[in-house]
Amino acid sequence: MANDTIKLELEVPGDDFTRAGEASSTVKGMLKKLGFSPNVVRKVAIAMYEGEINMVIHGGGGQITVEISPESGVSMSLVDHGPGIPNIELAMQEGWSTAPDSVRNLGFGAGMGLPNMKKYSDEMEILSEVGVGTTVNMKVHLA
Amino acid sequence: MTVREVQKILNATLLCGEDALDAQVRTSCGSDMMSDVLAFVKDQSVLLTGLLNSQVVRTAEMMDMVCIVFVRGKTPDQSVVDLAKARGIAVMATRYRMFTACGLLYEQGLKGGCESDGE
Ligand SMILES: Nc1ncnc2c1ncn2[C@@H]1O[C@H](COP(=O)(O)OP(=O)(O)OP(=O)(O)O)[C@@H](O)[C@H]1O
Ligand SMILES: [Mg+2]
Numbered sequence: 001m002a003n004d005t006i007k008l009e010l011e012v013p014g015d016d017f018t019r020a021g022e023a024s025s026t027v028k029g030m031l032k033k034l035g036f037s038p039n040v041v042r043k044v045a046i047a048m049y050e051g052e053i054n055m056v057i058h059g060g061g062g063q064i065t066v067e068i069s070p071e072s073g074v075s076m077s078l079v080d081h082g083p084g085i086p087n088i089e090l091a092m093q094e095g096w097s098t099a100p101d102s103v104r105n106l107g108f109g110a111g112m113g114l115p116n117m118k119k120y121s122d123e124m125e126i127l128s129e130v131g132v133g134t135t136v137n138m139k140v141h142l143a
Numbered sequence: 144m145t146v147r148e149v150q151k152i153l154n155a156t157l158l159c160g161e162d163a164l165d166a167q168v169r170t171s172c173g174s175d176m177m178s179d180v181l182a183f184v185k186d187q188s189v190l191l192t193g194l195l196n197s198q199v200v201r202t203a204e205m206m207d208m209v210c211i212v213f214v215r216g217k218t219p220d221q222s223v224v225d226l227a228k229a230r231g232i233a234v235m236a237t238r239y240r241m242f243t244a245c246g247l248l249y250e251q252g253l254k255g256g257c258e259s260d261g262e
Contacts, residue, residue, distance in 0.1 A: 018196065018198075020198065024205065025201065025204060028205065046205050049201065050181060053198070106196060107192075108176075108178050108198070109178065110179055112181070113178065113182075116181055
């Protein structure tokens with residue numbers, strides 16, 4: 001594996017539910033190719049996919065920046081300019097969701113995404129301002 | 144059991160994934176909520192669902208699942224099948240309903256793979 005850090009900028013369209021997950025799929029494929037362990041690949045894939053889905057169903061889309069380092073692991077920054085999260089502590093609780101029935105009919109909206117992102121990432125921080133947007137930073141360490 | 148046996152037990156139509164037919168599967172889950180699949184599934188390799196959109200395939204992809212079974216005789220759009228095909232995931236459709244499909248597979252030895260179920 002080369003030692004350089006790889007930086008990726010990925011666009012997440014906010015108006016196309018069927019395309020949600022493309023960014024996570026790209027990153028997953030790349031990590032696999034680079035030879036990261038199945039455990040690291042899976043942690044990144046699930047954490048990022050949950051975040052990407054949130055960007056689409058709650059945040060109106062945005063950008064994801066990923067930094068892949070063979071030495072220290074994978075950092076992800078998910079940025080949207082949606083409505084923001086008024087109460088982050090509440091949003092982090094399992095089962096808490098503001099998703100409407102239309103989202104539930106698509107198979108999401110159980111209020112499990114943020115807690116799951118916390119579970120699969122080794123570091124996570126949410127920065128959010130109502131009316132401005134949300135940034136979720138996550139890191140998955142190696143090993 | 145193999146994916147081929149899953150197809151046989153469920154009398155299912157294979158929509159894509161001939162190459163995955165000999166893959167071994169030991170555990171499975173059934174859900175229409177992808178949120179729950181992402182949150183509770185560990186290493187189950189078969190996903191049974193009544194949901195037909197592309198996120199079913201994405202979810203299976205992120206969880207490294209090898210086979211998706213659409214229940215109740217539903218078939219997804221070709222674009223959904225193509226997405227699975229590109230990722231080497233077998234997709235099939237069975238006429239059985241969720242409960243029956245899960246029961247038939249369980250009866251033949253496929254497990255839920257969840258420790259707290261005491262299997
Ligand atoms: N990017 C975001 N922008 C605005 N609100 C968000 C964002 N991400 C999460 N939220 C808020 O936090 C709540 C909880 O998010 P979480 O991902 O845990 O659950 P969910 O998306 O509603 O359902 P699930 O993830 O189980 O499909 C959401 O219902 C929403 O109110
Ligand atoms: Mg979510």
